[in-house]
Amino acid sequence: xxxxxxxxxxxxxxxxxxxxxxxxxxxxxxxxxxxxxxxxxxxxxxxxxxxxxxxxxxxxxxxxxxxxxxxxxxxxxxxxxxxxxxxxxxxxxxxxxxxxxxxxxxxxxxxxxxxxxxxxxxxxxxxxxxxxxxxxxxxxxxxxxxxxxxxxxxxxxxxxxxxxxxxxxxxxxxxxxxxxxxxxxxxxxxxxxxxxxxxxxxxxxxxxxxxxxxxxxxxxxxxxxxxxxxxxxxxxxxxxxxxxxxxxxxxxxxxxxxxxxxxxxxxxxxxxxxxxxxxxxxxxxxxxxxxxxxxxxxxxxxxxxxxxxxxxxxxxxxxxxxxxxxxxxxxxxxxxxxxxxxxxxxxxxxxxxxxxxxxxxxxxxxxxxxxxxxxxxxxxxxxxxxx
Amino acid sequence: xxxxxxxxxxxxxxxxxxxxxxxxxxxxxxxxxxxxxxxxxxxxxxxxxxxxxxxxxxxxxxxxxxxxxxxxxxxxxxxxxxxxxxxxxxxxxxxxxxxxxxxxxxxxxxxxxxxxxxxxxxxxxxxxxxxxxxxxxxxxxxxxxxxxxxxxxxxxxxxxxxxxxxxxxxxxxxxxxxxxxxxxxxxxxxxxxxxxxxxxxxxxxxxxxxxxxxxxxxxxxxxxxxxxxxxxxxxxxxxxxxxxxxxxxxxxxxxxxxxxxxxxxxxxxxxxxxxxxxxxxxxxxxxxxxxxxxxxxxxxxxxxxxxxxxxxxxxxxxxxxxxxxxxxxxxxxxxxxxxxxxxxxxxxxxxxxxxxxxxxxxxxxxxxxxxxxxxxxxxxxxxxxxx
Numbered sequence: 001x002x003x004x005x006x007x008x009x010x011x012x013x014x015x016x017x018x019x020x021x022x023x024x025x026x027x028x029x030x031x032x033x034x035x036x037x038x039x040x041x042x043x044x045x046x047x048x049x050x051x052x053x054x055x056x057x058x059x060x061x062x063x064x065x066x067x068x069x070x071x072x073x074x075x076x077x078x079x080x081x082x083x084x085x086x087x088x089x090x091x092x093x094x095x096x097x098x099x100x101x102x103x104x105x106x107x108x109x110x111x112x113x114x115x116x117x118x119x120x121x122x123x124x125x126x127x128x129x130x131x132x133x134x135x136x137x138x139x140x141x142x143x144x145x146x147x148x149x150x151x152x153x154x155x156x157x158x159x160x161x162x163x164x165x166x167x168x169x170x171x172x173x174x175x176x177x178x179x180x181x182x183x184x185x186x187x188x189x190x191x192x193x194x195x196x197x198x199x200x201x202x203x204x205x206x207x208x209x210x211x212x213x214x215x216x217x218x219x220x221x222x223x224x225x226x227x228x229x230x231x232x233x234x235x236x237x238x239x240x241x242x243x244x245x246x247x248x249x250x251x252x253x254x255x256x257x258x259x260x261x262x263x264x265x266x267x268x269x270x271x272x273x274x275x276x277x278x279x280x281x282x283x284x285x286x287x288x289x290x291x292x293x294x295x296x297x298x299x300x301x302x303x304x305x306x307x308x309x310x311x312x313x314x315x316x317x318x319x320x321x322x323x324x325x326x327x328x329x330x331x332x333x334x335x336x337x338x339x340x341x342x343x344x345x346x347x348x349x350x351x352x353x354x355x356x357x358x359x360x361x362x363x364x365x366x367x368x369x370x371x372x373x374x375x376x377x378x379x380x381x382x383x384x385x386x387x
Numbered sequence: 388x389x390x391x392x393x394x395x396x397x398x399x400x401x402x403x404x405x406x407x408x409x410x411x412x413x414x415x416x417x418x419x420x421x422x423x424x425x426x427x428x429x430x431x432x433x434x435x436x437x438x439x440x441x442x443x444x445x446x447x448x449x450x451x452x453x454x455x456x457x458x459x460x461x462x463x464x465x466x467x468x469x470x471x472x473x474x475x476x477x478x479x480x481x482x483x484x485x486x487x488x489x490x491x492x493x494x495x496x497x498x499x500x501x502x503x504x505x506x507x508x509x510x511x512x513x514x515x516x517x518x519x520x521x522x523x524x525x526x527x528x529x530x531x532x533x534x535x536x537x538x539x540x541x542x543x544x545x546x547x548x549x550x551x552x553x554x555x556x557x558x559x560x561x562x563x564x565x566x567x568x569x570x571x572x573x574x575x576x577x578x579x580x581x582x583x584x585x586x587x588x589x590x591x592x593x594x595x596x597x598x599x600x601x602x603x604x605x606x607x608x609x610x611x612x613x614x615x616x617x618x619x620x621x622x623x624x625x626x627x628x629x630x631x632x633x634x635x636x637x638x639x640x641x642x643x644x645x646x647x648x649x650x651x652x653x654x655x656x657x658x659x660x661x662x663x664x665x666x667x668x669x670x671x672x673x674x675x676x677x678x679x680x681x682x683x684x685x686x687x688x689x690x691x692x693x694x695x696x697x698x699x700x701x702x703x704x705x706x707x708x709x710x711x712x713x714x715x716x717x718x719x720x721x722x723x724x725x726x727x728x729x730x731x732x733x734x735x736x737x738x739x740x741x742x743x744x745x746x747x748x749x750x751x752x753x754x755x756x757x758x759x760x761x762x763x764x765x766x767x768x769x770x771x772x773x774x
Binding site: 008009010012013014015016017018019020022023025026027028030032034035037038041043044045046047048049050051052053055056057064067068070071074076084085086087088089092116119120122123124172197199201202211213219220221222241242243244245246247262263264265266267268269270272275276279282283285286287341347352 | 395396397399400401402403404405406407409410412413414415417419421422424425428430431432433434435436437438439440442443444451454455457458461463471472473474475476479503506507509510511559584586588589598600606607608609628629630631632633634649650651652653654655656657659662663666669670672673674728734739
């Protein structure tokens with residue numbers, strides 16, 4: 001030990017120096033609400049040494065990711081990039097950047113993630129109002145109109161694909177409604193991006209966020225975020241700085257834009273993965289991708305009916321990416337989940353909130369949206385339920 | 388296309404559907420301020436399919452990561468876990484959780500990251516005061532005592548290893564001082580953890596954060612965070628919720644603790660990597676690790692002197708992990724950086740802020756702290772500088 005180090009250095013405490021085995025990761029088929037399995041090509045993309053977050057090669061990847069995210073979301077928003085965190089960070093980024101204290105935010109709550117939006121918006125001192133629907137239903141345009149008339153919010157927040165219920169909220173016409181009431185439209189696309197038709201610009205969506213580990217088939221940890229020019233205008237007119245440094249889009253835009261000003265050290269290996277995931281999406285094409293998800297889900301729904309199981313959501317609003325299945329009377333939901341995991345290496349999800357114990361959640365997203373995966377699941381379910 | 392999908396669906400816009408080539412990552416030797424190269428074993432650990440963030444196998448990894456982080460930091464703090472974001476997110480987490488509006492925060496500013504602490508603390512409505520030192524110097528105990536006497540803050544924030552200057556701030560005695568003034572001690576260990584002696588408990592540090600991509604030799608995107616019982620007490624006594632949902636340690640603790648309550652979808656592949664990085668650290672042992680960093684740095688310093696180059700920081704306070712080297716008169720700093728990258732695939736960093744254009748920043752961290760890497764760098768520098 002050199003002299004500089006040894007001067008007055010305390011003894012190292014080895015209590016927590018536990019000798020653990022080299023990493024062993026079980027091989028699971030992830031058919032729950034997420035994470036889903038990543039495309040093998042995407043997993044392989046992470047298997048590189050990192051490069052610098054200002055390396056010219058990395059800057060080019062950033063541009064590619066931005067372009068392909070715009071394609072995936074069907075938006076031309078310049079301010080479109082991933083946040084260096086999981087989906088909830090991108091969710092918070094939309095609110096942190098655009099909510100000013102006292103702003104009225106109206107949240108359509110029809111599941112767990114609606115409640116989360118309420119909690120987050122309140123932390124940014126929004127004056128939050130809510131519209132409610134039972135978990136498993138959607139809002140009609142007239143209900144939304146009435147909500148806007150009553151509450152006159154600056155932001156209307158809706159969850160496109162409610163991961164807790166398996167419901168797809170129709171968005172056609174909501175953007176026009178929001179413009180009529182001079183209100184921004186914020187949409188959660190966590191369980192829809194890459195699996196369900198989305199047309200952000202066509203639908204007039206002003207703020208959106210998503211995740212990497214569902215329809216995009218990438219590991220979690222990096223999360224798409226976008227603001228329309230109307231949302232950017234609200235951001236620029238803020239009286240005070242964004243009260244969240246890490247998610248401040250004015251700083252992030254300087255790194256993602258031409259300035260390339262250092263903000264944070266980017267999660268470069270996750271960017272490698274996301275770029276690859278988006279490349280595969282562009283290669284397949286959105287129409288083919290959406291059709292695949294719809295067909296795979298249809299196969300699941302038919303198979304579940306054959307087993308005597310009932311879907312919780314009306315077929316008209318059922319997400320192809322995430323299906324909630326009612327737990328039959330007398331069956332313990334958690335025991336089935338546990339048995340599928342331990343005996344079949346197969347993960348499905350349980351119900352959240354109002355639906356805890358009442359449904360299972362089955363995800364068929366991205367790379368996992370394949371007929372063979374449905375067959376594997378149905379076979380396992382049939383055995384475990386002994387039907 | 389099924390009927391549900393085709394109803395009133397707009398045409399897909401293919402403008403941004405660019406066909407990009409499969410991923411190609413240049414092979415760089417990363418000897419800048421970070422990211423550093425990851426240990427090859429750690430990179431390989433990411434090369435697995437994700438598993439669920441509530442999978443029993445994942446929960447066990449979480450426990451292992453917590454234990455080994457405590458060893459790495461030499462703390463027994465129960466609230467010790469990584470944040471699902473890069474180092475700046477963990478930095479913000481310390482302030483977001485403990486600062487209440489109007490709290491006095493005193494920041495010792497002697498480089499770029501001190502300024503960042505000021506900016507972040509202000510966003511949480513702290514009443515921020517600063518102490519200043521020229522970039523490249525450290526605070527003495529008596530200067531800190533005087534600062535505490537003058538400002539009487541609730542939190543004193545110091546950067547242990549200033550990545551912008553290469554200075555190591557001595558911390559012996561600062562914790563006692565803070566207790567005398569009934570103040571919490573917040574310390575940035577981004578460029579010290581895993582490379583420089585740290586004894587959080589012995590030194591009385593109450594809040595600390597770090598990153599994965601420097602001394603720990605893991606890719607970036609996941610960041611150690613810890614709060615002492617004194618800091619947790621301040622968190623628990625908050626009048627209002629933490630004004631940041633993603634970084635709210637009361638929610639995070641329910642996921643990392645016994646409840647295992649879902650908060651966010653964890654960046655599971657980065658956890659695989661961090662677990663492996665910490666396993667390797669425990670295998671090597673802190674004393675050996677610190678000694679290796681000191682010896683490798685010593686070799687660099689000697690070699691730089693042989694090339695006629697001068698270190699910016701006094702040897703007594705020089706970080707072994709990050710060295711600032713003065714750019715000789717008549718040499719354009721950026722051109723050298725560019726040439727090293729393009730001709731030698733070797734990344735070093737430029738100066739930030741006050742030191743922009745005046746220094747280069749050379750990192751020898753974790754896996755990169757090896758004599759051969761020093762030789763590679765010195766050889767390249769000699770050629771590029773033609774000395």
